[in-house]
Amino acid sequence: MAASELSLAWDPEIDTPATIAIVGGGRAGIEAALYARFLGYDVWLFERGRPGRAWQHVSHVPMSGTWQEETSPLGRAALEAQGTPLEVELASRPTYGEYVQRYLTPLAKTDLVYDSVQIQSTVRSISRCGIPPGAVVSVQEAADLEFRVLVDSVSRGPHCPIVDIVLDCSGLQPVGGLGPGGGWAVGQDRLEPGHLAAQRGTDHASVVGAAAGGRIVLVGNSAAAIRCAELLRDCEGDRIQRWTWLLPGRAGDGQASWAHLPDALAQTASVLVDRAPSEHWAALEIIGVERMTQLETGGWNLELRRRADETVEIQCDDLIVAPPEWPDWQICQPLRESLAEPPDRQADAPFLTPHPHYYVLGSKADRRAQKRLARTLDHIRAVFALIGGRRDLDLYQTIHPRS
Template identity: 30%
Template sequence: MDTERIIIIGGGPVGIEAALYGRFLGYDVTVLEKGTVGEQVQSWGHVKMFSPFGMNSSRLGRSALLAQSPDLELPDEDELIDGERWLREYIIPLATSDLLSNSIRTESAVKSVGRTWLSKGHLPSDERDACEFRVLAETPEGEEVFNAEYVIDASGVLGQPRHLGAGGVPAIGESAADVFCGVPNSQKCEQMSNARILVVGNGHSAATTINHLQSLNQRSPETQISWVVRQNTKAPIKVIDDDPLSHRHEIATSANAAVRDGNVDLHPHCTVDKISGTGPYIVTLLQWDDDDDSSLEIEVDFIIKNTGYRPDMSILTETQVHLCYATDGPIKLAAQLLGNTSEDCTQIDAGGADTLLNPEPDLFVLGSKSFGRNSNFLFHTGLNQIRDAFTIIGQRDDLDLYETIEPT
């Protein structure tokens, strides 16, 4: 029997780990990455992760690197590292290892996924299962078609930020404004020295941004920071009781303290309605009130968006992937996640292999993209998804390379 082929869309951390797993099992793996390996990680490379290296690497990956380079010094498993170091010391070495280097096609953007001889409306799943996938990609040599028995979409969500306005609709003037998306690095922070800065968002990315700007404020006391959050609270970031991740606890408490101590001007229960000007900007905020909604105008020099991300499912429109109307993620996993009530992403139960199944057989959406608009994804969850996907592909419920590989 010919070696079965797997196309993996996305050369980020989950895509690289999935490729490694597939290559270890003897599959013919091709990774199609629209840019460079780990390109999106570079955008937040200066940010220290709140989960330790042991949760952001696999036993399989560490063993593969040490087998090829026995003298390699990897970070300690309990060490907190930033994205740049994760990329430099783990993701890139995996991608350039002997096992994977010939399997990765960079600058190869997938444009569409379908079946070779069947349209989306062809219903019998057994016939779809017997028909190989046809993947169209734009490569440096032009458009190419790749065929495979399996497709794993691990293309992530970074690069598709949610809008600033109410209801997920763009604010008036948002597209014309120079809005920075993400957590500013030290160079970007220095550009904002002694300026008026607006931060929009209420997750840990927004809290990290606030903490970075607080460091700037200590050096440049004329810096003014405003923070817009949708919830009606004086403490924007939920502090998890007995948080198992100490750095996450530190991020939350520090950001809340900045508000409590008056170093940040908080605008709770608000959304951005309109952005006027070309910098400085007049930003109109809508404030929700039980009795009467009101508006407020503030003048700022910089706007930072930390509103989360949404998946781009356009490459899968010719496949029978059933998406959730609320999260834009695959429906089975979305239903599982909507049933989770924990505010701690380390306690999220992704439900196992069954939640990865779609009406489209042999197509799997893994990583942050599988969570859709849900921001509770952790890389460790992605590793579990990889293991579960290959139990389906290999038709072996007991298949778990992360357990069978000897510890490093």
């Protein structure tokens, strides 16, 4: 369905000058910021780390598409205009690390985007101006109110920009619960940040440095978990006595576990898991972790739910948690609570949310966007066609690099 054919209870058109807040500095966020700046909108892009931070765990993994497929003509044109053209063979496939280094980071540093980007800036919440706590308004009333974005920035401290439009490109966040159905395991509140793969890091020293000669349990089927598994495999029998990989919710053939991952990473995971068990390692399918008890020695005793009527226990000296990732809507919870009757999301327009002028892009709108940039670009094009009130608006067709 074309953007102009959508049936909305509010008017999506907002002319320039208007201010857009973009949450997340991955490729969806950077591409959206570039598109908005080309059209003359003021943009604030908030990234809690640095552009491409979410891919640091898989920097060595080839992307699913070629340079041609994983970059936009608008992005390549912007780099060319900056005097730093993307000099690669467009038919070749980059790794995630190469993509961030040679395309995403330079794009964020172009004159058009650079002043809009705030790195090390975490968005804590997004709410509407003019609505008292606990009050509810109609969709039509909400459409006339600006957004208040609470940002905690390393350089500026806490501050609250007021914006007209929000593009949520924050992607997928780790699920907190390790128990069945995503609930918390008993004792999970005793986990410290150092047990999480994201905080621990996924380099060799971080993963195995504190586990010389010990028993390690790795929990999760995320990209970070796979990177940890590769490192643990390489250290079997050397610094690690034994390690066990707990795979929550893994299907019988293993395929469903990796459906959310890029193809190359899913293949890596399958090869790792399908190895024969040995004295140094094993993979264990579980529904979830029921109970976690920290031992006096500093290790852990884990009670695992393997089937509805079966539990087993396992002990380890060190625990690495890298849970699966799903959309996190916590930052816009105040918006949800302020609408009297939020409309349903439209399946044929996944970038729309029940909240007027609040859009989602990238993997938060469609998990398939993790594997193909084309889906994200389609959504960016559709969103700005809505905002601009122009069905024919498509910068990807009108702006191309000369070379």
